[in-house]
Amino acid sequence: MVSGLLASAAQAANPERWQLNMTRGVTETARDVHDIHMVMLWICVVIGIVVFGVMFVAMFRFRKSRGAVAQTWSHSTKLEVAWTVIPILILIGAAWPATALLLRMADTSESEMTIKITGYQWKWRYEYVDYFGQATPVNFMSTLKHDSNRVRQLGSGIDPTSVKDGEYASYLLDVDRPLVLPAGVKVRFVVTADDVIHAWWVPSLGWKQDAIPGIINSAWTKVDEPGVYRGQCAELCGKDHGFMPIVVKVVPKAEFEQWLGEQSSPAAPATAQTIVPSSAPQG
Template sequence: MISFGMGGARRAVAVVAVFALLASGAAMAGAQPWQLNMPPGVTSISQRIHGVHMLALWICVFIGVIVYGAMIYAMFKFRKSRGAVAAKWSHNTMLEAIWTTIPILILIAMAWPATKLLIDMANVENSEMTIKVTGYQWKWRYEYVDYFGKATPVNFISTLDEQSNRVRQTGSGLDPHSVKEGNENVYLLNVDKPLVLPVGVKVRFVITADDVIHSWWVPELGWKQDAIPGIINDNWTRIDTAGTYRGQCAELCGRDHGFMPIVVKAIPKAEFEQWLATQQAASSASKTAQAAPAAALPATQG
């Protein structure tokens, strides 16, 4: 007979409590060291995904406790050494009806919110802003297509930041733990130009690739979307909380797959509009400067 003792029982309770805390994830918006559960995220969709996930998890935990509890109880209570004699019966119609009906009800309870969530995730209608994302080996291009119905000719390439790129080189001798932003280690997680988005605005993403299949993934947004050459996929988000959210390419896309991170910087709407105006002005000035030398060239004689 197995005996845990009082110390063992206390340790078991502590372990269960820790796992329950990690599983809840309620206090954590982003992934933390040793976190076992998915983050709730910073969008309504990501939080609903987390809710459906937790519903399924606790249903499975409940079923596991009932099934394994009954099994362990039967193993000890009705073991042969205590003189238990196995019952002889073929089936029980009522029990079979119960254990067929209950799983069906459980599946319906899980499928209803999940199906509604999938429908809402695919609904990009009434978007207030459109961003085109193009994956390359091994970087991302972001094009601000429109903002509240107005064209916004701003686009740029976002690639691994210079410090991480320098540290990652073979034989660099540099310490990856030295790559920090504030107190956060951002080695291989930072970029030279983040994707800047406004808080509280529904943003539609149209996602594709120019060479091979990539996958655009920021866990706190609650979804990832494949970027496939020749195909346009779309998705949407509305970020509720200002902050910096990091992700990575989630599709093995070649030699430097591990070196094409994603950084989304969400800022208040007014601040975003100022940033966007500055980017548009810089883009216009750059185009004017490029056009000036061409206009100054003399016409060729026929």
């Protein structure tokens, strides 16, 4: 039942083939970004209609073949003031809510959980730093899932469309270990890289953050509805740049706490795909 709900949420939230517009996303940030995007889109549409409308009327109505004669005046101060002031007002009107949104996106205060994300060629490391003030020793690598990795090899002869997660075509979009998050919890991310510049990007969350060696960037998210949300590295980082997807699995808070306890348990197998000691070699 839960897996079915997660699959349906993934279908609704993740970008689809030939999708022309932004996804509305599953966070308040993503929805605000989408709404501002739509406002700016319609402003640009109206400006385009007005500008090109005036241009085409001038081209066809006042053409030489219809006997039009060029005016001799050089300029109009009133018109120049109007087409200077109006764009300024439009820009201010658009910049005000956009700036307010950027400030909210940068505010990681009152976070209830912290996760460190480190980019590598070509995988991600997730370190669960704390959860409601309690240290959590969960630390693992997330890489391209084996079935996609096998299909992408030259000469494999396997049809990429055969790789699916349920009904979802997941070729190059699945990982061996997803990032698991609790629903309804504000999560702070600290993002960096160990080798070259990467970028951690999940469209449904509404933001993208660069992962730069030697620099710590921060961001946050809060997803209220459980689901599976996919993303990609969005910075060209080498020959396998296209093969380091991101999968975020959001589960109910009680289920997350159970999962966290299992990962933190001494009985959990300490393999490269479970808990990795923080002193392990980077890379």
